[in-house]
Each structure stands twice: as structure tokens, then as C-alpha cells.
Amino acid sequence: xxxxxxxxxxxxxxxxxxxxxxxxxxxxxxxxxxxxxxxxxxxxxxxxxxxxxxxxxxxxxxxxxxxxxxxxxxxxxxxxxxxxxxxxxxxxxxxxxxxxxxxxxxxxxxxxxxxxxxxxxxxxxxxxxxxxxxxxxxxxxxxxxxxxxxxxxxxxxxxxxxxxxxxxxxxxxxxxxxxxxxxxxxxxxxxxxxxxxxxxxxxxxxxxxxxxxxxxxxxxxxxxxxxxxxxxxxxxxxxxxxxxxxxxxxxxxxxxxxxxxxxxxxxxxxxxxxxxxxxxxxxxxxxxxxxxxxxxxxxxxxxxxxxxxxxxxxxxxxxxxxxxxxxxxxxxxxxxxxxxxxxxxxxxxxxxxxxxxxxxxxxxxxxxxxxxxxxxxxxxxxxxxxxxxxxxxxxxxxxxxxxxxxxxxxxxxxxxxxxxxxxxxxxxxx
Amino acid sequence: xxxxxxxxxxxxxxxxxxxxxxxxxxxxxxxxxxxxxxxxxxxxxxxxxxxxxxxxxxxxxxxxxxxxxxxxxxxxxxxxxxxxxxxxxxxxxxxxxxxxxxxxxxxxxxxxxxxxxxxxxxxxxxxxxxxxxxxxxxxxxxxxxxxxxxxxxxxxxxxxxxxxxxxxxxxxxxxxxxxxxxxxxxxxxxxxxxxxxxxxxxxxxxxxxxxxxxxxxxxxxxxxxxxxxxxxxxxxxxxxxxxxxxxxxxxxxxxxxxxxxxxxxxxxxxxxxxxxxxxxxxxxxxxxxxxxxxxxxxxxxxxxxxx
Numbered sequence: 155x156x157x158x159x160x161x162x163x164x165x166x167x168x169x170x171x172x173x174x175x176x177x178x179x180x181x182x183x184x185x186x187x188x189x190x191x192x193x194x195x196x197x198x199x200x201x202x203x204x205x206x207x208x209x210x211x212x213x214x215x216x217x218x219x220x221x222x223x224x225x226x227x228x229x230x231x232x233x234x235x236x237x238x239x240x241x242x243x244x245x246x247x248x249x250x251x252x253x254x255x256x257x258x259x260x261x262x263x264x265x266x267x268x269x270x271x272x273x274x275x276x277x278x279x280x281x282x283x284x285x286x287x288x289x290x291x292x293x294x295x296x297x298x299x300x301x302x303x304x305x306x307x308x309x310x311x312x313x314x315x316x317x318x319x320x321x322x323x324x325x326x327x328x329x330x331x332x333x334x335x336x337x338x339x340x341x342x343x344x345x346x347x348x349x350x351x352x353x354x355x356x357x358x359x360x361x362x363x364x365x366x367x368x369x370x371x372x373x374x375x376x377x378x379x380x381x382x383x384x385x386x387x388x389x390x391x392x393x394x395x396x397x398x399x400x401x402x403x404x405x406x407x408x409x410x411x412x413x414x415x416x417x418x419x420x421x422x423x424x425x426x427x428x429x430x431x432x433x434x435x436x437x438x439x440x441x442x443x444x445x446x447x448x449x450x451x452x453x454x455x456x457x458x459x460x461x462x463x464x465x466x467x468x469x470x471x472x473x474x475x476x477x478x479x480x481x482x483x484x485x486x487x488x489x490x491x492x493x494x495x496x497x498x499x500x501x502x503x504x505x506x507x508x509x510x511x512x513x514x515x516x517x518x519x520x521x522x523x524x525x526x527x528x529x530x531x532x533x534x535x536x537x538x539x540x541x542x543x544x545x546x547x548x549x550x551x552x553x554x555x556x557x558x559x560x561x562x563x564x565x566x567x568x569x570x571x572x573x574x575x576x577x578x579x580x581x582x583x584x
Numbered sequence: 585x586x587x588x589x590x591x592x593x594x595x596x597x598x599x600x601x602x603x604x605x606x607x608x609x610x611x612x613x614x615x616x617x618x619x620x621x622x623x624x625x626x627x628x629x630x631x632x633x634x635x636x637x638x639x640x641x642x643x644x645x646x647x648x649x650x651x652x653x654x655x656x657x658x659x660x661x662x663x664x665x666x667x668x669x670x671x672x673x674x675x676x677x678x679x680x681x682x683x684x685x686x687x688x689x690x691x692x693x694x695x696x697x698x699x700x701x702x703x704x705x706x707x708x709x710x711x712x713x714x715x716x717x718x719x720x721x722x723x724x725x726x727x728x729x730x731x732x733x734x735x736x737x738x739x740x741x742x743x744x745x746x747x748x749x750x751x752x753x754x755x756x757x758x759x760x761x762x763x764x765x766x767x768x769x770x771x772x773x774x775x776x777x778x779x780x781x782x783x784x785x786x787x788x789x790x791x792x793x794x795x796x797x798x799x800x801x802x803x804x805x806x807x808x809x810x811x812x813x814x815x816x817x818x819x820x821x822x823x824x825x826x827x828x829x830x831x832x833x834x835x836x837x838x839x840x841x842x843x844x845x846x847x848x849x850x851x852x853x854x855x856x857x858x859x860x861x862x863x864x865x866x867x868x869x870x871x872x873x874x875x876x877x878x879x880x881x882x883x884x885x886x887x888x889x890x891x
Binding site (some may be wrong): 546 | 622679680683684687688689690691692694695697698699701702704705706707708768775817821824825828829832859860861862863866867869870873874877
């Protein structure tokens with residue numbers, strides 16, 4: 155314990171910017187020397203994609219070299235650079251603190267994206283993982299609005315995703331792509347990427363309208379009706395799509411144009427987090443929380459409970475639709491069985507693993523379940539024993555999820571961590 | 585006359601299919617009634633029941649094939665499987681639900697879901713992807729009554745399901761244990777103060793639900809002999825829907841709704857193309873629930889969610 159405290163203290167004056175600079179150094183090292191020198195001399199066949207977990211599980215003899223790779227490429231450069239550049243980073247962070255918060259966040263995000271881009275640029279597998287993880291983040295955050303902030307148990311998110319995915323796919327395929335189902339494009343292909351956001355919005359709006367089908371009957375009274383009505387809704391959507399042969403039926407539809415590169419998805423994810431964060435910290439979000447905690451009391455406080463619930467539900471469904479649209483364009487193929495019980499189990503796992511009523515929790519849940527799922531892939535079936543077991547233990551020891559009831563505090567996150575600053579604060583505290 | 589025969593034939597098919605749903609959904613309904621929790625592992629308990637039933641049936645047929653009459657082997661299989669699978673139910677309660685009794689209800693639902701996934705994967709790992717086929721426990725004989733075809737397997741499924749439900753009803757209405765369960769479903773906070781331990785009643789409820797599901801598994805194996813680790817998923821969720829439709833916590837409602845679901849499915853499939861089965865069945869359920877949010881026999885109890 156003492157050791158951990160000491161270790162923590164050692165890095166206590168590194169700001170977020172410092173960590174970002176450190177990570178940048180690590181990523182640059184991997185980018186330039188990762189393949190030619192480091193992995194070559196360590197005897198690794200190629201750059202370990204996911205911190206060497208895949209190699210370690212496939213071939214246990216490689217464990218030492220994969221670990222050595224992690225230490226040489228990630229651990230040492232990050233700690234070293236972050237430590238050395240600490241003063242400089244704090245100086246910069248101090249400058250950014252004087253800027254408006256939004257601008258400062260934007261700078262950090264661009265910096266973060268640059269790192270992510272470099273890291274992902276090593277191979278396509280990493281790009282795909284990051285894309286799917288970012289989409290999962292949107293999805294998880296949107297479920298959290300309903301299952302966490304609103305305190306209901308909704309099972310219909312695969313259905314909303316399917317609505318968004320199919321609507322936006324149809325829009326892009328009809329307008330911009332020459333394909334088998336819809337024939338020649340109505341608009342020139344070159345403007346497709348520019349109008350893609352509107353296709354996504356169309357998908358989101360379709361999902362939001364579809365959610366009314368669930369919201370209107372189920373919010374008349376309180377309780378578990380939502381669970382069952384939303385479940386029925388999910389099956390209805392899946393079955394309806396299977397029977398619509400014009401959009402491919404059970405065979406699915408494909409041939410999506412590549413409108414969703416990494417920066418676009420990253421931007422949508424950040425937009426989603428920002429909008430949802432503002433939504434749940436607004437007066438409306440507080441109203442939503444009161445409706446969850448005590449409906450009668452909030453009614454007495456002049457909150458229109460039903461309207462609040464329906465709006466929040468539509469809002470969550472909207473973002474699920476956006477996520478579905480992005481998902482369709484990343485995979486360039488969708489079929490109805492992608493949006494079924496398995497997807498539901500995955501979504502619920504991410505939300506409840508990460509933590510209810512918390513956007514940070516949702517991000518943590520989405521990232522950890524996705525990365526864990528990919529990292530344990532060599533274990534094949536045993537993966538589906540390990541992940542559920544982890545989730546059961548999380549539920550037993552932290553019933554609300556890992557990080558619950560916590561909001562993002564951007565100001566605190568980004569602030570400079572000078573030694574003398576802290577000293578002043580400590581004196582004040584005493 | 586032709587039409588009447590056609591309808592009667594389909595009624596029998598529907599009663600067979602509805603029997604599975606009814607017997608499984610009773611398990612959901614009992615757990616909901618006592619603990620106000622969804623047991624999302626129930627569909628997979630049904631699957632485990634079918635597999636254990638398969639093992640027991642193969643064993644018993646191997647040992648006693650010539651020695652004992654077929655109905656006796658059948659009975660022995662059913663009783664042994666029920667006993668074994670009840671312990672699976674108890675395991676689910678102790679491992680997944682007991683630690684979460686004071687936690688939000690959704691968390692318990694998640695553990696149930698995850699235990700279900702572990703069961704599926706476990707069966708897949710233990711037995712591989714080869715599909716096993718359930719050994720027939722009795723010789724199939726087809727009777728031809730007034731233009732309707734009915735096999736003895738079908739008749740047996742319908743009769744055994746009804747018998748089970750009657751037995752369960754008697755247990756719940758007549759015995760002390762059943763009285764404790766009813767009391768628990770009335771108020772699970774006050775009853776433990778009266779000296780009825782929730783730590784006995786809850787496992788008992790899970791065990792009885794699991795026992796019923798295992799019988800459904802054996803019967804299902806007789807009707808559709810191919811076993812598959814994921815067979816519990818679709819049937820389980822449908823039975824869950826039926827349990828809600830019948831009114832949460834109401835056993836008679838669950839049975840009724842299970843049969844209704846069977847009827848809807850079979851008749852939709854005879855009138856429309858069978859791909860529309862789920863679409864129409866769930867739409868009907870959605871419409872019924874919109875007008876009767878408590879289901880058919882749901883109690884008027886407080887539905888405040890503890891998040």
C-alpha cells in the first residue's frame with residue numbers, strides 16, 4: 155500500500171497534457187522503430203496489435219518478448235517523457251487554463267486524436283477495433299440515458315440501432331451508390347461524404363420516431379412494462395426487416411460506401427458525449443433523475459413526468475440510431491440477425507459493467523468490454539466464460555457498475571498540476 | 585367439415601407448442617412473484633435440463649431397455665432429471681441472485697443473463713458443436729381420430745404439461761411451503777419477520793421453476809429431437825414474454841399466456857407465410873400490453889422500481 159502511495163505521489167504533478175505528451179512519444183517510437191528494430195530484435199513476428207495479448211494467448215513462449223515490447227515501447231517512454239516534460243506540460247496546461255474551457259477541451263481532443271490516429275495507423279485491425287469501440291461508446295452512453303439516468307430497463311436498443319442502420323444505409327445507397335438493389339444513384343457520388351451526416355441524422359430521427367412506439371404505451375404507468383414492450387419491439391423490428399425483401403430481407407444488404415473513416419467516427423463520438431453530457435447535466439437531466447427517484451414528488455414539483463420520460467427515451471433512441479448508421483457504414487454490410495439478443499446482451503453488459511448514471515462509466519464499460527473481447531479472442535469459446543464471470547463479479551461487488559453516479563469534470567481533468575499550486579491548496583485545506 | 589378438421593388439427597399442434605411455453609413461463613412467473621426479479625437464466629436452465637435429460641435418458645435406456653417397461657423408464661428419467669436440474673436452479677439463485685438481493689434489480693437481471701451465457705458456452709465446450717439427438721423414450725404411434733392425426737408423443741406432452749400445472753397449483757394452494765411462497769409474493773419484506781426465511785423460499789422457487797423447465801426440456805426433446813446449446817434462447821425469451829403477458833407473478837396467467845402464444849404462433853403460421861410468425865405474434869402482444877399493461881391476471885401491486 156505504502157509503495158502504491160509513493161508511486162502515485164511520484165506522478166501526482168503530471169497533468170493530463172503531460173500524459174498525452176508521454177503517450178505521443180510512445181506512439182511515435184512504435185511508429186518509427188516498432189517494426190524494424192524493437193519487434194524484430196525481440197523475435198516477434200510483427201508489431202503486437204493489442205499490447206501483445208493476442209500473441210501471449212496464442213503462443214505462451216512469446217510472453218516474455220511481448221511483455222518486453224510493452225515495457226520498451228509503452229511503459230518506459232510514457233513514464234519517462236511524461237516525467238521529463240512535466241514542467242513544460244504544466245506550463246502549457248496553465249496557458250490553456252486561461253483559454254475558454256471549450257477551446258481547451260478541443261485542443262486536448264485534437265491532440266488525443268492525433269495520438270489515436272498514429273497508433274491505429276500501424277494496421278487495419280487496430281482501426282477496426284477503434285471504430286467499433288467508438289461506436290460502442292455512443293451506444294452505451296445512449297443506453298445509459300435510459301437505463302441509468304431514467305432508471306428504466308430498456309431492451310430495445312438493438313431495434314433502434316437497426317432502424318438507424320437501415321434508414322441511413324437506404325439513404326446513402328439510394329442517393330449516392332450504384333448498386334444492385336436500388337439502381338443508379340440519384341445524386342453525384344462526389345457529394346456523398348458531405349451529405350453523409352444528414353443520412354446519419356435521418357437514421358437517428360427514424361430511431362427516435364420508432365421509439366415512440368415503445369414509449370407511448372409503456373410510460374403510461376411505471377414499472378417493468380418497458381422491459382417487455384421494448385423486448386417485443388426489438389423482435390418486431392428484426393422480424394419486419396427480415397420480411398422486407400426490398401431491403402435484402404434476412405440476407406442483409408451491403409455495398410456501403412466508405413463514408414465513415416476514423417476521424418468522422420471520432421468526431422461523432424465526441425459530439426455524442428458532449429451533447430449527452432449537456433443533456434444530463436441540464437435542468438432537464440435533473441428532472442429526469444427526480445422522476446427516477448420519486449415520480450410522485452417530482453410531479454408535485456411541477457415536472458411533467460410523462461413528457462420528460464418520453465423525451466429522454468427518444469433522445470436515447472436517437473443516438474442509438476446514429477450509432478447504428480455508423481456501424482452499418484463501418485462494416486459495409488448489415489443483416490437483421492446482427493441486431494438481436496446477442497447484441498442486446500453485449501450492450502447491457504457494457505452499460506452495467508461501466509456504471510449507471512455516469513458518462514465516464516459508459517466510456518469505461520464500452521472500452522473495456524470491447525478491448526477485452528478482442529484481447530481474449532484467441533481463447534475462442536472460453537472468452538464467453540471469462541467475460542460473463544468478470545461481469546458477475548462486478549455486479550456482486552459493485553452493483554451499480556464500476557464508475558457510477560459520476561460526471562465528467564473537464565476543468566478539473568485538464569488543469570495544471572504544479573507542485574506549488576497544490577501546496578497552496580493544501581494550506582488552505584488545513 | 586374439412587375446415588373444422590383443419591382447425592382441430594392446428595389446435596392440437598398449438599396446444600403442444602403452447603405447453604412448452606406455458607411450462608417454462610411458469611418458472612419465470614414464480615421467481616417474479618416471490619422475489620420481484622427476472623430470472624434471465626431460465627431459458628438456459630431449460631436447455632441444461634434438455635441436455636441432462638438427454639444424458640439420463642441415454643443412460644437409463646442403455647441399462648434398463650429390456651428389463652423395465654417404457655413408461656417406467658420415462659418416469660424414472662423425468663424424476664431424476666427434475667431432481668438434478670432443481671439443483672441447477674438452486675445454484676443460479678445462490679450464485680447469481682442471493683448476493684444481489686439488496687442491489688438494483690437490473691443488476692440481478694444482468695447476472696442472470698451472464699449465467700445463461702456461461703451455461704450455453706459451458707455446454708458448447710463440454711459437448712462440442714455436434715448436435716445430439718434425443719433418444720425417443722417411447723415408440724411413436726399415430727392415431728387417426730375423425731380426420732385428425734395425433735401422435736402419442738403429442739398427447740403425452742399435452743397431458744404431462746397439464747398434470748404438472750395441476751400439481752404445482754395444488755402445491756402452492758394446499759401445502760405449507762406453497763403458503764409461504766404465496767405470502768412471500770404478497771410482501772417479501774414482512775414475511776421474513778414472521779419466521780419464514782427468504783433463504784429457503786427463494787431457492788425452493790428457483791428449484792421448482794428449474795424442475796418444470798427440465799421436464800419441458802425432456803418433452804421438447806421428444807417432439808424436436810435435435811439438441812442445440814442455444815435452443816433455450818429463443819424459447820426462453822418467448823416464455824418470458826408470455827410470463828409478462830399473463831400478469832407478472834401470476835402462475836395461472838403465465839400458463840394461459842403460454843398457451844395463447846402457442847395458439848397465436850401456430851395460427852399465424854397457417855394463415856400467413858411462416859416468416860411473419862414472430863412479427864405478428866409480437867405485434868399482438870404489444871397491442872394487448874398497450875391496453876392491459878398488467879397482463880391478464882396481474883396483481884395490482886406497487887411497481888416502484890428500485891432503479
